[in-house]
Amino acid sequence: MRLRRGRPPAHPSRRGAGAAVVTLAAVVVLGGCSSSAPLSPPTGVDLLTVPTPTPDPADFVERVDNPWFPLEPGAVATLAAPTTPTGAQGPGLEVTRSVSAGPDVAGVPTTALTTVTTGRAAGGGRVVDLFAQDVDGNVWWMASAGGGPDFEAGVDGAEAGLWMPAQPRYGDGWLAVGGTAGTPVVVTVVAVDQDLARPGGSSDDVVVLQVESGSGTRVDSYAPGEGLVRSDAGEDEVVLTGVG
Incomplete structure (x- = not known):
């Protein structure tokens, strides 16, 4: 698992990408590898500082339309426990995810994702997460309340972390939130x-x-154009059953 922290630039930008290309080109020249195959361009979480300590509002856009994590205000998705092999219903667990406009966080426009869970023996819960997308299509987790960790980027040392890269790459791992007390949230791409x-x-x-x-640990599956289609946290497994 790779964690990428403190890697310049402070926030993903085209200026940073150019600087990285110059550095790589210098390595090739010094190494005398003129006959080597061309270097692949940076991708995945390359060039990103995760978490980002100082998000620049100029680096963000109004909408979150990452293919694997689209958040269209007004959209509602329902995920429910799958049926058993015999056709009987599972434990009745249901998750409703609704999207709305969110407040600015550290000057950055956000989109709110409200998740309501019902059907658990121990009761349900309501979590509100705020996300923002940068100009390159990466989605950042800006704030959360109700589910833990509760944080807001720029408040009490909390930093925005990455949630979904523009180009997910197998094996990449990162911190989803930084600067907060308690156990960190670590996200890893385990399949594409x-x-x-x-x-x-x-x-x-x-x-x-x-x-x-x-x-604990859960495994989330995201489909392009749909977003979350399956979430498996052991006994708490749900799959997408409806959108509205």
């Missing part, structure tokens, strides 16, 4: 280009993220 069958449909080009936090 996956096919996923689910009740009532199927998805391809699915990206699978493993999320490790103080509350």
Whole structure:
């Protein structure tokens, strides 16, 4: 698992990308590898400082339309426990995710994702997460309340962390939030280009993220154009059943 922290620039930008290319080119010249194959351009979480301590509002856009994590205000998605092999319903767990406009955080426009969970034996819960997308398509986790960790970027030392890269790459790992007390939230890309069958449909080009936090580990599957289509936290497994 790789954690990328403190890597310039402070926030992803085209200026940073250019600086990295110059550095790599200098290495090639000094090494005398003129006959080597051309270097691949940076991708994945290359060039990103994660978490980012000083998000620049000029680096962000109004909408979150990352293919694997689209957040269209007004959209509602329902995920429910899948049926058992015998056709009987599972434990009745249901998750409703609704999208709305969010407040600015550290001067950055955000989109709110409200997640309401019902059907657990121990009761449900309501979590509000705020996300923002930069000009390159990376989605950043700006704030959260109700689920832990509760934080807001720029308040009490909390820093915005990465949630979904513009170009997810197998093996990349990063901190989803920084500067807060307690166990860090670590996200790792554990699969890309996956096919996923689910009740009532199927998805391809699915990206699978493993999320490790103080509350345990879960595995989330994201399909392009749909967002979260499956979440598995052991006994708490849900799959996408409806959108509105």
